[in-house]
Amino acid sequence: MTEVESPSPEIMLTFYNRLYPFKSIFAWLNHSHKPGRLFTHREFAFTINTSGGEAYLRYNSFNAADELKKQVCTLNPTRFEIGPVYSAKPRDRKTLRPGALQPELRELVFDIDMTDYDPVRTCCSDADICKKCWPFISAAVKVLDRAIREEFGYEKLLWVYSGRRGIHLWISDKAAMELTDIQRKAVVGWLGVVQVGKDSSKKLNVRNAGTLPPSLQAALQELRTVFPALILRNQKLFASEEGYLDLLKCIPDSKMADKLSSKWEDSRGTSEERWEELLGEAKKNQNVWNAIEDVILMYTYPRLDAEVSKHRNHLLKAPFCVHPKTGRVCVPVDPHTVDSFDPSTVPTVGQLLRELDEMGNSNGEETKADWEKTSLKPYIELMNNHVRTVIDVKHEEDMTW
Amino acid sequence: MFKGGQTTSPDVSLPHVTNSHLLSYPNTLNFYERPPLFDVTVEEFETCALDRLRILAEIESSLARNRNWDELSTVTKTQCDKYLPLNSHRSIRFTDLEAERKKDHLSHFVLRLAFCRSEDLRRRFVKSETLLFKVRYEIALTEDREAFLGSRDFNWTIVPSQEQTQLKEDLERAFIGSKSEFERTKYYKVKWTRVPDLVEKRKVFLKGGWAYVPTKEQSSIVFHEFESHLEKTLETTARLLPRLDEDTRLLPILNNISQGFLAGVSSEWAGASGSDNADEIKAEMIDEIARRSFPLCMRMHHEKLRKDKHLKHFGRLEYGLFLKVLGLSIEEAIVFWRKSFSRIEDDKFNKEYKYNIRHSYGLEGKRANYPARSCIQLLAPGSSEHGCPYRNFDEDNLPTTLISVYGPQGLRSSDIREVTDTVKGKHYHVACTRVFELTHASCGVNKGDGIGGGESVTHPNQYAARSMELRKPKESKDAMQVDP
Incomplete structure (x- = not known):
């Protein structure tokens, strides 16, 4: 020290x-x-x-x-x-x-x-x-x-x-x-994805017809490996109510979001458990899967x-x-x-x-x-x-x- | 109304060169790489430039009005047809294509001479010329466009199909459009710096500094090339201009043209387009009204705004509310301030100023209907930079300012003494009223009449409204004499 x-x-x-x-x-x-x-x-x-x-x-x-x-x-x-x-x-x-x-x-x-x-x-x-x-x-x-x-x-x-x-x-x-x-x-x-400052909670708008452009696809590849340790283990971002509600706001399927929200309300789950649970649900729906990728970018992409x-x-x-x-x-x-x-x-x-x-x-x-x-x-x-x-x-x- | 500079009709103004018909100008599109090398009369020199200027002024004004691309393009096309028509060889109209294209060519180069002199003029000229080129490129016949693309080396590489296959996955991911469209498209490779607009919006695939531009975005390369080519040549012209060994014929014309653009040219022919409603005050008219009818306090704001291209907060507030009460609508107010703050970028303007303008119109915040400042408020202590100039200007400054501002309205130096004497007695509103009387003598106002029935000035808007009322019937009489 x-x-x-x-x-x-x-x-x-x-x-x-x-x-x-x-x-x-x-x-x-x-x-x-x-x-x-x-x-x-x-x-x-x-x-x-x-x-x-x-x-x-x-x-x-x-x-x-x-x-x-x-x-x-x-x-x-x-x-x-x-x-x-x-x-x-x-x-x-x-x-x-x-x-x-x-x-x-x-x-x-x-x-x-x-x-x-x-x-x-x-x-x-x-x-x-x-x-x-x-x-x-x-x-x-x-x-x-x-x-x-x-x-x-x-x-x-x-x-x-x-x-x-x-x-x-x-x-x-x-x-x-x-x-x-x-x-x-x-x-x-070209390089900016996440709005810095007061618009930082705004949803990403980086896809065309559901596809990420190649530059961001490559960024995602890297960030996917960083996300679990950084966001889930270090920052424990989804352990608090405020945190998981912010996460669920990004999920386009409101039924799924409500379901998870009421489930997490009473449980004392870790960020990792909740993330796994969300991934499990998201696999069924391409739209939600895209939203998950956007979440990774939103939380970890360079600001x-x-x-x-x-x-x-x-x-x-x-x-x-x-x-x-x-x-x-x-x-x-x-x-x-x-x-x-x-x-x-x-x-x-x-x-x-x-x-x-x-x-x-x-x-x-x-x-x-x-x-x-x-x-x-x-x-x-x-x-x-x-x-x-x-x-x-x-x-x-x-x-x- | 005046129709300045429109003395000759385009058909007769330019001589025909029949033999070399489509040889010298094979295309409606022109990159203006070769200067015109033919004789022109001084009159043609000026009239064709003014015609082009009308179009560019309309484009600038469209930008300030936030017109979208379609609106801008329609307006520009109408203006072009009127002042600078360019028909294709397929056109059914009987026209002298050579003369049209020659006029286009000449007018572009005359305006280059007029607008190369300052950074600000160059920037504005390049912006509106590029937009004009875009509009014309879009309406050009496919065959003309292709011939044009082939006529010049744009220094792009057509991506060989082998490379295109190798990169297929990435190119497809970056492609905006349908799958079948993607299958058909060709790619052009250029240094990414040549398509910054496409890069900024992630519309291309980038690799190692090269941008892979699909056919449908190809025009971006062309437009950017047009823009940077014009920027470069304008700078060269600016450097060479002082060496132009010229007699006194051209420079006054050029000065005049560039002045017109600076002051928001379209004012003098706004009436000619027949599109305005007589009572509404348009942003472009403020210069003229300020000259004729503003009291000194507001006139000072206006001059400062024109000089600095900016006004500080309280200046904006006073002047903005005054203009609101004068009758400037919110749309026109935004256009007026947007154009006036010409050194400020759109982003900054929208973020920092637009809100305040809308606020003063009661459209934001607590939505109050704010009144304009009266003379009493302007005379209140503490208003040093702004406020009433009769009170705040010193003894030397006031007479010179009055003469330079109101001289053209009939104020003579022999009148000044009377005005400054009242100021010494601290009767500021009397001084202002006396100036009103003196400058409106030609409208039949006599000493002691005040702003009507012997009333004194108590509010800047009252001064301006009365002045406009007095000037109005007279103006139309004048116009009738000029334009029978």
Whole structure:
């Protein structure tokens, strides 16, 4: 168990100075080791604590990784965000004629936040996350990762834990960077199934003439395997009256629903028993069977924050930033092992600095970079492996870390 | 009523080129890839552009009115037949096809010049031109359509039957329609980014970034191609336009045309279509009425709305209720605000503004019939940005504003002193009444008459209603002189 801590400004400054992988972030955004427009025309926004509260500084841009590092260490922000590549350098914005600063390129990004799952989780709410609800996120990662690779053909996907209760996806393929806002909206439309927010209890409308489109059929295949453990065993969603009534609302056969409802009213059945019972009934009726599949999608399909993905000029927190409330570092996540990823074992900034202190005394190898001596190491290596795939092939020989 | 710009009838306006008949324009459908390279008179240049503009304005207005596709298509067809007919070679009517198509071609390119100058104009032009193309594509003869599809490389791959068989199960799952239809359909493969509308609605099968588009959705590729091609060329035109080494003949025409579109063009010929009922106030008429008959407070709201394409909450409330009492129906009010907030997307408008508009008409919430604000309410302290301009504007600002707003209505700088003196004495309603008298002198209003029988202004709606009443008989007399 790691304690939850809000990191002090001194801790943050040391973290930026000694551990934050500016070089990797630079190469990942720039697709090359030589600074180009992808980096120099890129917007960075800093959130800093001032005496009067938080200040948000937008339209910063930098010529190279060193410059970014210098500014970060000067401002010592609680976090910083990455925006699009503009038609000009964002920091020159005031000297440009109006309208000359247009967002042009941007990673295609997705944001999944546990709060959007509140209607279907019983273990925690709001900002909390635990071992019982992380599988929602890992199911989302698997479904989206497959869909984006197979259907859209993108390959350069970076999943990043958001430091508290969610996950971000950054897609760096050239074709994805070039998408217009209309095309981004189309991707969201294609991938979005469950209405997030106040319409979340609305019935799904994803079938045509009773058939699920192939993309959702594939998602269902995956989610079917997740459903029993997640919804029935972890969340026990149908054990309460409210829970099973919500479930029965989705059943188009009202006789069947009434029958089950009156039966469950008096019994103290588990979610699993009730689900089995419902499946038994549903086998007789194709319509109900479809509704059951829709229920699986409704309870487990990824819930996207659509606005983040739709517009090129939306900013998103940079990987390896520290979550200001939990102190945890926003580390990359390998989608292959996302099931075993445990948010509570992600290093906090305080922990990392203690590790550094202990190492310092033991007088280890001098040649190693600081991060290599800490538990941040595997995550930065994961990042660097990803960066290698993003770097243009012709720059491959320049690899020098 | 006025029939501006309609001096020449289309039949005689364009010269015939009889020899190359169907060679230069073999089809009713045109992707407008080659600019017109023939001589035109300045008059043709303007009239054909205005004719096309009427059609585009009607399309815009249909969108703002939330007309569905069938309605939009019918309205557009009627407008096309009237102003820019395009007959197929099968048509039984005797028409000069070459001249029709030439006019279509020329007018498109003239409007490109007029509408390439700002992001907003480009976006609106592309939207309405694409819809016009869609309407025409739908009514085109099958043979014309096929010839058109064959005339140009749309850069799609016809999915070979072997691949189609391999993917049969997935394609069928993704297919919307009957089984027999599916058996017959062919598939075209394009990069998914070329059919975002189909992807958004999951109407295609996607694999590795390729969209498999069935024949019946093929037109989506064509429309999207039309749209993105036009977007690109408009941007190029915008970059090149400053280098247009032009004398003073064309630029004023182009300015005029683009201004017309900005202000919701259809107003000047709304009367010409004969479809409106004389008493009803239409969204498109507000600009004109505001110019002639609004008191300064409401006029300020209107100017601000036009300038910023937005009004803040209390501004909307004051102005909205004023328009309601003026006689703007709820349907027209929604059209008016929808068009006025041109920078706001449909989604946002429907979510955030429509409810409030309906609320002020008593159709939502507690369903109260809210009255419009009177002068007393507008003069109440605390209304700084809005409220009565005679009270809130400073000494320098008020005279300039009055002259720029009411100059065209007959207010002279020599009159200003009198008005500002009353303002100094804090008699704001007297100032407003005096302005009313001065600007309605041409309708026979004398000093001291007020808004009738010596009455002073106490309500913006009273001011506007009286003004409209005074202007009405005169307007029709004018019109009779212009249009005997």
